[in-house]
Amino acid sequence: MSVYNELRLEQQLCDAVIRVDNVEFPVHKIILCNCSPYFIALFTRWSTPDSRVFDIPNVSPDIMKLIIEFAYTEFVPLTQGNVQELFVAADQFNVKGMIQAICHFLEEHLAPDNCISIWRLTDVYPELSHKALLYTMNHFEEIDLTSEEFLLLSVQELVKIIENDQLNVKHEKAVFGAILRWIACAIEECREYISLLLSNVRLAVTSVDYIAESVSNNELVRGSKECRPILTRALLDLHTNIFSDSILYTPLARPRLPPAILLAVGGRSTVGPTNIIDAYDIRADRWVNVPNNEEDIPRPYSGTVFLDGSVYCVGGFDGLEEFSSVHRFDLGTHTWQEVTQMHSRRYNLSTTVMDGCIYAMGGHDGHGRLRSAERYQPRINQWNVIAPMHERRTDASCTTINGKVYICGGYNESGCLSTAECYNPETNQWTLIAPMSSKRSGLGVIVFADRVFAVGGSDGTSRLDTAEAYDPHTNTWHDVPDMLNSRSNFGIAVIDDRLFVVGGYVGSIDICKIECFDAETCEWSDVRSMEKTRSALSCCVVYGLPNLAEYSAPRGTLSLPDVEEDEIE
Incomplete structure (x- = not known):
């Protein structure tokens, strides 16, 4: 491939020009076709045989330059600054080799401040999406306290996290505290979700005192009639199932999976x-x-x-x-x-x-x-x-x-x-x-x-x-x-x-x-x-x-x- 790349850099034997925002990149069609079915379609079905210049929308010249270089070298210089934009572009142009390299990079660089965005970014790539979600659940308490991304979760995304048995929290009170912090960021818009979110807290693995003093007396909970049967059910489960195997099947009493x-x-x-x-x-x-x-x-x-x-x-x-x-x-x-x-x-x-x-x-x-x-x-x-x-x-x-x-x-x-x-x-x-x-x-x-x-x-x-x-x-x-x-x-x-x-x-x-x-x-x-x-x-x-x-x-x-x-x- 180094020979082909040298020819590209010297603009020798190039049979096409990729143009992005008036920036032109001389290329060899066959090399780009080798790296992506997008370019096969572009050169064979979406243009005439005599077409030589191809305008590409919705991508920056810098990103297109990296995609073309990857096609010739199978290498991409990934950084925290360019990886998300590259991921979107690699997905757009179906550059599978680059997508694999990016997924590997993202997996190695999962952190509390980026795991939620990686989870969101990779919905179409289930394996990485699953790993990002697992990372989020395994580091939930740290993410709740330090990540700005946590506060931007939708209610559906937050429910998907807190309803999961694999959520790693030492005490269920951490889940309730996280819910309150999430609601506080947009209290008027989000207070209506308190009963939905509370129903996914394993209240019956806490204590009577915690339910009665910390949860029941919370202003949001006290003001929601939908929360009352949840608290009653939790107290009943706590009283009757504490020594019974039925706790493993009762939603409010079922323990989380251990890490x-x-x-x-x-x-x-x-x-x-x-x-x-x-x-x-x-x-x-x-x-x-x-x-x-x-x-x-x-x-x-x-x-x-x-x-x-x-x-x-x-x-x-x-x-x-x-x-x-x-x-x-x-x-x-x-x-x-x-x-x-x-x-x-x-x-x-x-x-x-x-x-x-x-x-x-x-x-x-x-x-x-x-x-x-x-x-x-x-x-x-x-x-x-x-x-x-x-x-x-x-x-x-x-x-x-x-x-x-x-x-x-x-x-x-x-x-x-x-x-x-x-x-x-x-x-x-x-x-x-x-x-x-x-x-x-x-x-x-x-x-x-x-x-x-x-x-x-x-x-x-x-x-x-x-x-x-x-x-x-x-x-x-x-x-x-x-x-x-x-x-x-x-x-x-x-x-x-x-x-x-x-x-x-x-x-x-x-x-x-x-x-x-x-x-x-x-x-x-x-x-x-x-x-x-x-x-x-x-x-x-x-x-x-x-x-x-x-x-x-x-x-x-x-x-x-x-x-x-x-x-x-």
Whole structure:
């Protein structure tokens, strides 16, 4: 194509002139026909064979210049300043290659201040339009507070956003607040929409006090007779359905879909090893079983991580054999695929993800406890051995923060460990850090509130309910509130700004109990238990899935009878 472009620039062998606002562009018809059916029609059906000059309306010379250059070079210099005008022109002239490049650019540059205009701009391109709408719903609270585009939404567009189960808001009061801000920009014209918009707020997942004090007393709501049955219905749903699965089908009580899902993978139950995968829907407070196609994957005492849209199950022990194998779970098809195995067999190992790589450390190979560690690069499907740890460790736990891997506790020939160390991939070295205040084997370690939390475990004598947190900046540990239950060999994860511990082992029994820690209140609270008791399981949080609804509690709509205000006291 460079030869043709040189001929165009030298005006050699050109057989047509594109004219825009008296600016002329000598071109070769065949090159423009190659990039767009518009130019095929222009040169063959909309003109006579002897036509040489073609006037093009409704486009600027600068934009036409870029279209012609793209036809010759397949390159367009996209910027935030020219992309929307180019998109309109590329669509007008049906330059599909340019449209694809623009869609890719827009997708990469989605932001709170432009996602609504991109959503509007791309109605004829469903894939990008859908992604822009998803971005809008995922960043709704930020967009509501910062984007001028939000205030320019039509009522139909606003309803399309707030009625969607995928709208990502931590509290429904954010939706009501956004409605009030939208109406305030044109209060006289928009006050009539308050009942329509209020009917799409999930009021029954708030509280009686919020409905009675903040919503009912709002001037717009109070002045609308159409809002009264909505409030009555919400109060009824809140009173009667708070502990019932019917909330998943009641419009005003149906929880939004969560932006992320906590998976509890494998482990041991009362009958032995299990391959169960359960998904926790934090918005609905429900557990959902996830089908998978293998009887022996995942395994107890393995490590599970989420990376690049897939779940990896690393190593493990089924009671008879220690494994070096690694399997990847496709969250779209619910199927397992084996990838390159580790250099060592490992169970009771520690795994984590950092910088697109999976780290596997310590564990037992069937002959002894290991100091060794290795790193997997999914891009090349290869494991590489890294520097060994200072301690041999099984039943330890690890996490990552500030570009380093931290591993804490565990068990070796000396017994339960209180020691901890960190790995720097830039130097390929492990460094001992301050020890924990307690010996902990079978603990959970995770980054939460910018600190490394070490939770529960066993000190060799009893299971622990204690927890402590490490500050990497000061190399010090300090106590945090005790859990509600003592436990070891449980799953641990952070989701929705809370730290969750899942299942585990207490004394001589497995448990199904779950609790979470809130950093704002510094309190632990109970969460809905799993259906089956499990220990030696792994947890990870998955997000960004196009089929996230498959891992959530099922939502639906249930037609309910109208209620009168006097039905609620």
